Amino acid sequence: MNQTQTISNTKIIFIGLMLFSLFFGAGNLIFPPELGQQAGENAWSAIIGFLISGVGLPILGVMAITYVGSDDAEGLSKRVHPYFAVGLTSLTYLTIGPFFAVPRTAAVSYEIGLVPFLGSDSQWALALFTLIYFSIVYILALNPGKFVDRIGKIITPILLIVVSILLIRVIAGPLGTYTPAVGDYQGFPLFRGITEGYLTMDTIAAVVFGIIVVKAIKDYGVTDQRLIRKTAWKAGLVAAICLGTVYAGLGYLGAVSSSAIEASDGAGILAQVSFEYFGTSGNILLGLIILAACIPTATGLISSCAIYFNKQIPSLSYKGLVLGFTLFSAVIANFGLSQIIAYSIPVLVFIYPIVIVLILLAFLDKLFGGQRLVYQMTIIFTAIVSIGEGLKAFNGNWDFVAWLPFADIGFAWVVPALVGFVIGWVASLGSK
Secondary structure, eight states, X not given: OOTTOOOOHHHHHHHHHXXXXXXXXXXXXXXXXXXXXXXXXXXXXXXXXXXXXXXXXXXXXXXXXXXHTOSSTTTTGGGTOHHHHHHHHHHHHHXXXXXXXXXXXXXXXXXXXXXXXXXXXXXXXXXXXXXXXHHHHHHHHHSOTTHHXXXXXXXXXXXXXXXXXXXXXXXXXXXSOOOOXXXXXXXXXXXXXXXXXXXXXXXXXXXXXXXXXXXHHHHTTOOXXXXXXXXXXXXXXXXXXXXXXXXXXXXXXXXXXXXXXXOSSHHHHHHHHHHHHHHHHHHHHHHHHHHHHHHHHHHHHHHHHHHHHHHHOTTSOHHHHHHHHHHHHHHHHTTOHHHHHHXXXXXXXXXXXXXXXXXXXXXXXXXXXXXXXXXXXXXXHHHHHHHHHHHHHHOTTOOSOTTSTTGGGTOTTHHHHHHHHHHXXXXXXXXX
């Protein structure tokens, strides 16, 4: 180990803010207000749950990459099997890319930036908006260079400032008061908040962002693995504090505004609250900033997906993949924000337990000597149940996991994962 290697606190803070900006997608702003609105008087329990899965797990995901010591997004899943790694990583890129996250950036921009001025939603207006939006994304993604990165570094702080001003105004003078909780938020708001945090998709994106963080640390001349981990922990803490503060504030905004406004989703809540406090100018500013933040995000995700699949299938050109992913994203965006979120839930309910288990196994790796059989058995047991939970989310009548412990709170996979872990560990000891 090179004892002379150091990295200043200023650089660590910079890396932490970079990680914050990666997770702080404009599309994520819509979930805490809706959670707060539905949780009502149980809002803070639900917010804590949301922070566990929307902030804690993504940071742990980034840290898991530093423990694996891999330079690619397949590092975690390769410990199960190379084919599994390709399959899971491909699904991850598609989920945070053209399937859900990229179309959502367009839908959020439309809902917050245009709908308040139209008076009502219009399919033709959405179609025209997505045509213009994805034309810009396509042009930028063809040659992303440093332009998108620079725009992101400028726009993200501005968006944070605008949101902070709104939150300060809410804290100083709430529009309304807490209302009774609805649905699952009545009985177990903490666990409902955890599953709601899945919608940010940040935990599955963490396996990609973790590589970026490690590279940023190495760019400062750090090569010692222990120092990389220590730096990542500190940077992760900076990102977690920023994310947690913003998400908690937005959850509070939704909770104390629900009695004063009528909105069916987080985008509507943000638009209406902004109007109540700052009038039309507030809506215009918020809409423009979110639009400016979403375009670089969508461009970066499309570009990342194209790079990955071009690497996997060289016969598919980068430009062709960019075009295909952009067109697909535009089609999905036209289903509207509510439908995009609804379509994403079954996939996220399926994939999240698998990613969570992979992250935990990365931290426990030394405990069982990194035996592949432990990874395989744990993931097999987890995946079987998470498929069932995904099917249940798709169709409530297809409930094949109701008999398992914790199924009523969305965690039917926990006990099977533990069983798979024990079986794999015992079997690996026997094989020795």
